[in-house]
Amino acid sequence: MGEIFRESDDSHLDMASGPEPPTEQSTLFPRASDVIYDMVCVGFGPASLAIGIALNDAIDPTLNGGHTDFAPKVRFLERQKQFAWHSGMLVPGSRMQISFIKDLATLREPRSSFTFLSYLNHKNRLIHFTNIGTFLPARVEFEDYMRWCASHFEHITHYGEEVEEIIPGPTSAEGGAVEYFTVVSKDTDTKEIKSLHARKVVIAVGGRAKMPPGIPVDPLIMHSSKYFTHLPKMLSDAMAPYRIAVVGGGQSAAEIFHDLHGRFPNSKTTLIFRDSALRPSDDSPFVNEIFNPEGVSKFYNMTSEERKKHITTEKATNYGVVRLELIEAIYHDIYMQRVENPDESQWQHRILPETEVVQMEREQEAARILVHTKSQNGPQCAAPLEFDAVVVATGYQRDSHEAMLEKVRDLQPAGISGWASDRSYRVSLDEAKVSPHAGIWLQGCNEQTHGLSDSLLSVLAVRGGEIVQSAFPNRYANADSDDSWVHASP
Structure with missing residues (x-):
């Protein structure tokens, strides 16, 4: 169905329980700016937040079988001054158009401490929400839930930084492959230009007003x-x-x-x-299954013509x-x-x-x-x-990544002009020019290849886990792994 909210200044939002700081931070740790990060996420909206939660759950020893050797160096960059989700459309009385079960964690890991039910329990509203008898929370409450989740990552999030471009780093001495990317951003207040180095870059900047x-x-x-x-x-x-x-x-x-x-x-x-x-x-049950996580693979495996036909047929859902x-x-x-x-x-x-x-x-x-x-x-x-x-x-238009990646075009495989993403949302780059430990992932701009749920909230929990697995395939590797995040200290 129309999942416009299935995925600035928020001083207008004054929840009764208040946006108090979390009792604890996520298990990700801040790093110095001069290191080479394992991952930098450009944009810190629901898509990147879901990735942060998936990373946190991958580190949580109570969820991953006791493994504790996964400590990636991660940073989030966000143009807005604080976390905000559709702040201009928090119309009084408006409700979500998807079940709270499609939050940022539950469909991937129901035991996560970042589920909507965990949020309600933290706010002492769990039984009161139950008494409402609905799966559709108020939109203002779901936004507060996401801000509560985001507050756990403030120590590794830089707000007020607008990323302008992604530049390939120097090549390695042996193979001549790019080992990392430089993320260039501008402070929205001081206009100071900053840069970070990262092996993996996720671009999730959302849509711009059309x-x-x-x-x-x-x-x-x-x-x-x-x-x-x-x-x-x-x-x-x-x-x-x-x-x-x-x-x-x-x-x-x-x-x-x-x-x-x-x-x-x-x-x-x-x-x-x-x-x-x-x-x-159209939010009927069978039609709504196109927003199930497994529907992404089904859509991705279709031919180009089949995809176009399905998008046209399913337009009435969104x-x-x-x-x-x-x-x-x-x-x-x-x-x-x-x-x-x-x-x-x-x-x-x-x-x-x-x-x-x-x-x-x-x-x-x-x-x-x-x-x-x-x-x-x-x-x-x-x-x-x-x-x-x-x-x-x-x-909205979802093409902001085009300008950011202008200086990466020379790394595209021969014969490819657009920014094609594989099933795991990783951008196709020439394997001879880019190290297998480096890569770029796109979020929210893959509707033509990944289906109508791509820019919506429905699959974010599962997709966050998929990107973590794609970016860190050996996250439970032994000590002889060549990935720098293994056994990294806080």
């Missing part, structure tokens, strides 16, 4: 990812009769449109989208669809307006289906935003619509 072409840069035209954090600052009078438009027909657009009714009770809101109607997401109960709530609101006044032009909240936005503009700083539209496959409307703010919910 805005339709031709949309001007304007503080009152914002992507849905900034809705909760940005819009209230721009429209500060909650009781003012604002005119607000939401562009998009998926879950985020519907949630925002519905939330605006209560957030700005005197405002006039308009939902604009191309489709003929809001369509429900893209441009809305949970049925939200559709019904919005329909009820629209219907009650129809009861009170049959003239749609006078309604406070309107929906414009089969409508395409062709242009936005604002002639003067104090003027309203003019939105030019046209009927789908029809003529452009004569008069533009006027709004005080526009929220654009048109998804």
Whole structure:
């Protein structure tokens, strides 16, 4: 189903139990900056956090049969100032769209101390959550769960560092193969350039806001990812009769449109989208099995044509669809307006289906935003619509790794132009040019080869373990292993 949240500043989040520091850190240890790290993760969102948890569990002697000789040198780099997950879309009352069992650990290792149930137990809410009788926690609670997990890794996480590029390190004297990579980052405050050396690099930077072409840069035209954090600052009078438009027909657009009714009770809101109607997401049990961890291998082993067909067929689980109960709530609101006044032009909240936005503009700083539209496959409307703010919910682009890896292109195998990843998410590089102990892994940008779950939360727990196994295949090796992390001291 639509797992937009199946995967900044969070000062707005004030959980009753508080985000107190953890009672103990993870079993990973901080290292000096001048060492060669065994792994550096670029980005510290849910994907990298799941890897950190899998590493921690691999070290935990109570989970790995008593082995204690696995001590990798690891660091996480994150552009934001603190851990945050979709902070701009923590709409009050919104719930998760996946079971809490699909947390960051349970499906890989139910005994892990990083499961959602462990979090609830730590917060003294386990029995109270049980009394709710749901598998779907509030979104704000699940975000707090992930922040609780992330707090265990603060000692090896550097926030406020934006990675700019990955540079191949010098080659070895004997074989001429690259032994490590240099990760170049910039401090977001001081602009200081920093660098780390790492044998393994994981790029998990998430998606960047996708805005339709031709949309001007304007503080009152914002992507849905900034809705909760940005819009209230721009429209500060909650009781003012604002005119607000939401562009998009998926879950985020519907949630925002519905939330605006209560957030700005005197405002006039308009939902604009191309489709003929809001369509429900398909979360039926058999269909939902495409998000099972084993579904990744099944999808990966398909031909290119089979993959394309499946993505098209399964689109209704995640893209441009809305949970049925939200559709019904919005329909009820629209219907009650129809009861009170049959003239749609006078309604406070309107929906414009089969409508395409062709242009936005604002002639003067104090003027309203003019939105030019046209009927789908029809003529452009004569008069533009006027709004005080526009929220654009048109998804994300997942191509940030392209620029980061520009200087690694010479290491690609002959005949390969794109960044192809194998089943374990490891980027295909020329084995003659790169040491087997060095490599790059991509997260969240492999939908075409690994399926619709690639950018979602559903498989993160298992995928984190898969990447640990791929990056450290001999993690329980004997003392004669040539991997530097074996028997490494804290």
